[in-house]
Amino acid sequence: MAEQKDAAQAAEARVPTVIADELHIVYRVYGTGAGKGGATAALNRIIRRKPSAGVREVHAVKGVSFTAYRGESIGLIGSNGSGKSTLLKAVAGLLPAESGKVYTHGQPSLLGVNAALMNDLTGEKNVILGGLAMGMSREQVRERYEGIVDFSGINEKGDFISLPMRTYSSGMAARLRFSIAAAKDHDVLMIDEALATGDRSFQKRSEERIRELRKEAGTVFLVSHNNKSIRDTCDRVLWLERGELLMDGPTDEVIKAYEKESGK
Numbered sequence: 380m381a382e383q384k385d386a387a388q389a390a391e392a393r394v395p396t397v398i399a400d401e402l403h404i405v406y407r408v409y410g411t412g413a414g415k416g417g418a419t420a421a422l423n424r425i426i427r428r429k430p431s432a433g434v435r436e437v438h439a440v441k442g443v444s445f446t447a448y449r450g451e452s453i454g455l456i457g458s459n460g461s462g463k464s465t466l467l468k469a470v471a472g473l474l475p476a477e478s479g480k481v482y483t484h485g486q487p488s489l490l491g492v493n494a495a496l497m498n499d500l501t502g503e504k505n506v507i508l509g510g511l512a513m514g515m516s517r518e519q520v521r522e523r524y525e526g527i528v529d530f531s532g533i534n535e536k537g538d539f540i541s542l543p544m545r546t547y548s549s550g551m552a553a554r555l556r557f558s559i560a561a562a563k564d565h566d567v568l569m570i571d572e573a574l575a576t577g578d579r580s581f582q583k584r585s586e587e588r589i590r591e592l593r594k595e596a597g598t599v600f601l602v603s604h605n606n607k608s609i610r611d612t613c614d615r616v617l618w619l620e621r622g623e624l625l626m627d628g629p630t631d632e633v634i635k636a637y638e639k640e641s642g643k
Contacts, residue, residue: 393448393449394448394449394484395446395447395448395449395482395484396447396448396449396451396483396484396485396566396567396597396598397445397446397447397470397481397482397483397484397487397567397598398445398446398447398480398481398482398483399443399444399445399446399466399469399470399479399480399481400444400479400480400481400482401442401443401444401478401479401480402440402442402443402444402466402469402476402478402479402480402481403438403440403441403442403476403477403478403479404438404439404440404462404465404466404469404474404476404477404622405436405437405438405439405477406436406437406439406465407434407435407436407437408434408435408436408437409433409434409435438622439462439465439622440462440465440466440469440622441462441621441622441623442479442623442624443462443466443479443619443622443623443624444479444624445617445624445627447567447598447600448598449484449597449598450593450594450597450598451593451598451599451614451615452589452590452593452598452599452601452612452613452614452615453598453599453600453601453613453614453615453616453617454600454601454602454603454609454612454613454615454616454617454630455467455600455601455602455616455617455619456603456604456606456609456616456617456618456619456633456634456637457618457619457620457625457637458620458641460621461619461620461621461622462619462621462622462623463571463602463619464571464602465622466619467489467569467571467600467602468489469481470483470487470489470567470569470600471487471488471489471569472487473489483566483567484566484567485565485566485567486514486565486566486567487565487566487567487568487569488513488560488563488565488567488568488569489569489571490556490557490560490568490569490570490571496544496552496556497544498543498544498545499543499544499545500543500544501540501541501542501543501544502528502533502539502540502541502542502544502547502555503540503541505544505555505559506520506524506527506528506540506555506559507520507524509556509559509560510523510524510527510559510562510563513559513560513563514563515562515563523562526562527555527558527559527562528540528558530558530561530562530584530588531551531554531555531557531558531581532554532577532580532581533547533551533554533555539551550577553577554577554581557570557585561585561588561589561592564592564595564597565592565597565599566597566598567597567598567599567600568589568592568597568598568599568600569599569600569601569602570589570599570600570601570602571602572602572603572604582608586608586611586612589601589612590612599612599613601613606634606637606638609630609634610630610631610634613630614629614630615627615628615629615630616628616629616630616633616634616637617633618633618636618637
């Protein structure tokens with residue numbers, strides 16, 4: 380009976396949150412013809428739903444399969460253009476699969492440093508809108524507002540939260556964006572290079588918050604070129620190159636193989 384109970388508890392602990400099954404993502408880049416040719420080609424694509432002869436296909440993710448579980452923190456590594464960010468966008472439902480499937484438990488949330496912010500609104504209003512967009516109630520946003528601002532640290536040298544976002548540096552905007560996203564408990568949180576911004580103090584706060592999110596039964600994906608952040612934060616790593624999954628395993632094992640291959 381005890382063995383059966385242990386087996387049942389182990390099975391319960393391994394709850395899948397994301398399953399990618401032979402996932403392929405293809406971008407289509409259309410040529411920009413000049414004059415009538417370009418306009419005619421565009422009209423033909425709309426009417427006939429057929430690509431023009433000048434279409435270029437980019438096979439960004441090639442047959443990637445993996446299963447992520449509740450409580451895991453998974454790093455994505457690889458050279459520029461390897462498909463890391465594309466894979467996260469597909470998991471978030473922002474890109475359609477050419478073939479294969481993505482299954483998710485709960486609502487994935489993608490946090491990217493390059494995500495658009497409303498530059499003409501103040502930081503304060505962006506905090507409120509960002510919280511509401513993530514599904515928090517107005518009461519929850521009010522309760523967590525001070526914590527979000529304090530976590531971001533953007534008011535340490537003045538009352539920047541009351542200024543328009545266009546006055547922020549890229550680092551300040553990224554820190555505020557991470558702070559808004561991290562204020563909510565997520566089923567699946569995907570972070571694209573967020574820890575690459577800010578000073579070491581903010582990075583440490585970010586890493587601690589990611590560990591808290593994992594304890595709160597979420598799953599965290601982190602894309603970063605900073606292998607130290609991956610080592611400090613993740614217990615598992617997916618290594619992508621040219622859209623293919625080369626390795627999936629424990630953090631130290633995969634990063635050592637990656638550094639050996641890339642000469643880092």
